[in-house]
Amino acid sequence: MIIVKIREDMAVLQVIKTRRSIRSFKQEPVPDEDALQILDAARLAPSGGNRQRWKFVYVKASHVVRMIKNCSPGIYGDAAAVIAICLEAEKEAFGRTEYSDVVGIMDVGFAAENILLAAKALGLGGCAIASFNASGVKKVLEIPDGWKPVLLVTLGYPDKEPRVPTKKTLSEVVYLNRFGEKWEGLEGRS
Amino acid sequence: MIIVKIREDMAVLQVIKTRRSIRSFKQEPVPDEDALQILDAARLAPSGGNRQRWKFVYVKASHVVRMIKNCSPGIYGDAAAVIAICLEAEKEAFGRTEYSDVVGIMDVGFAAENILLAAKALGLGGCAIASFNASGVKKVLEIPDGWKPVLLVTLGYPDKEPRVPTKKTLSEVVYLNRFGEKWEGLEGRS
Numbered sequence: 001m002i003i004v005k006i007r008e009d010m011a012v013l014q015v016i017k018t019r020r021s022i023r024s025f026k027q028e029p030v031p032d033e034d035a036l037q038i039l040d041a042a043r044l045a046p047s048g049g050n051r052q053r054w055k056f057v058y059v060k061a062s063h064v065v066r067m068i069k070n071c072s073p074g075i076y077g078d079a080a081a082v083i084a085i086c087l088e089a090e091k092e093a094f095g096r097t098e099y100s101d102v103v104g105i106m107d108v109g110f111a112a113e114n115i116l117l118a119a120k121a122l123g124l125g126g127c128a129i130a131s132f133n134a135s136g137v138k139k140v141l142e143i144p145d146g147w148k149p150v151l152l153v154t155l156g157y158p159d160k161e162p163r164v165p166t167k168k169t170l171s172e173v174v175y176l177n178r179f180g181e182k183w184e185g186l187e188g189r190s
Numbered sequence: 191m192i193i194v195k196i197r198e199d200m201a202v203l204q205v206i207k208t209r210r211s212i213r214s215f216k217q218e219p220v221p222d223e224d225a226l227q228i229l230d231a232a233r234l235a236p237s238g239g240n241r242q243r244w245k246f247v248y249v250k251a252s253h254v255v256r257m258i259k260n261c262s263p264g265i266y267g268d269a270a271a272v273i274a275i276c277l278e279a280e281k282e283a284f285g286r287t288e289y290s291d292v293v294g295i296m297d298v299g300f301a302a303e304n305i306l307l308a309a310k311a312l313g314l315g316g317c318a319i320a321s322f323n324a325s326g327v328k329k330v331l332e333i334p335d336g337w338k339p340v341l342l343v344t345l346g347y348p349d350k351e352p353r354v355p356t357k358k359t360l361s362e363v364v365y366l367n368r369f370g371e372k373w374e375g376l377e378g379r380s
Contacts, residue, residue, distance in 0.1 A: 012202050103320050174245075
C-alpha cells in the first residue's frame, strides 16, 4: 500500500466543519490514551501572555460524573467523562479589571475548542457547558479558593449523529474592512 | 498516484500541537479564498445556545490594517490582514448578568481558536490580540452601538518559525477526578 499524506488543511477544516455538540452518548468509557491526547490539545492552546492560568480536572469516576451532572442543568445525557476547566484568580486583577477577566475567559474558550476538535478527530464528542452551579461543582471537585470552574466539557462516544444546527451564512456574519460592509459574492457560498 | 487518506486525528492533533502565535509576517497578502475558509471555520464554531452573536470584520485594506494597529499596543509586526471579532450586546443581559457576558466572550474564544487552527492548516499564521483600544477600533471600523470588538486576530504568512514558548506539562495542569489529585504516570509525558 502506498500512503500519501493528504493536505493537512483538508483534515483540519473537515473536522472543524463536521464537529457537532454531542449530548447523547454510548455507554462506553473514553480510553485514557485518547483523554490524554485531548488534554494535551487543551494544554497547548494559546493563552493571554502565555500565562496558562488553568487546570483541567478530568473526571471519569462515574459517581463524580453523576455529582457534576446533578449540579449542571446544562448537561444532558450520560457523558463518560467531564473536563472541568478551572481558572486561577489573579491577585491584582481577577474580578476587578475587566481586561484580565475577559482574557482568562477567552483562554478557556481556546482550550475548550481544542478539546472539542481533538475529541472529534478521535471519534469522540462532547459539548461545552456553561450552565452549572459553580459553588456545587467547586464542592464536588474540592476546588480551593483562588480558583473557579469556568466551563465544563462533556466527553464520550456519540450515540447518534445529531441534527445539523442552523448556522448563519458567511454573508450574514462577515464584513469587509468596516462593520456593515458586505463582501461581494458571498451569498451563494453557504 | 494512489492517495490514501491519513487518519484525521493525526492531522488535527498535529496542527493543534504545532500552532504558534505568529507576530512577524512576510509582505504577502492572504489569498481571499484562504481568508474565506478561515472565516468559515470561525462561523462554524460552537456558541452558547447556538446564538452566534458575532460578526467578523475582515480587514485587508492596508490603510485600515494600519489604523487598527495604531489602536492596538498588542499588535507587533505587519500583518497582512486582521479579523475583528465583534459581539452583539444582549438587551436584557449584556454587562448585567455575569452569565451572559462570560458565555459571549467564551464564544469569541471558540471562534478565534478555529481561526488560528484553520490559518495554520493553510500555511498562514496569526495571533489573538486582546490588548487594543476598543473605542479606537470601534471608530476605525465604524462599529455601531450595541456591538463591541472583543478580540482581534492578525493574519499573514509567517516570516520565521517562532521559538516554542514554555508550556506547563500535562502533569502540571491535569488533575484526575478532583482538584489537586495527580494522574499517576504523567510526569514523563511532556
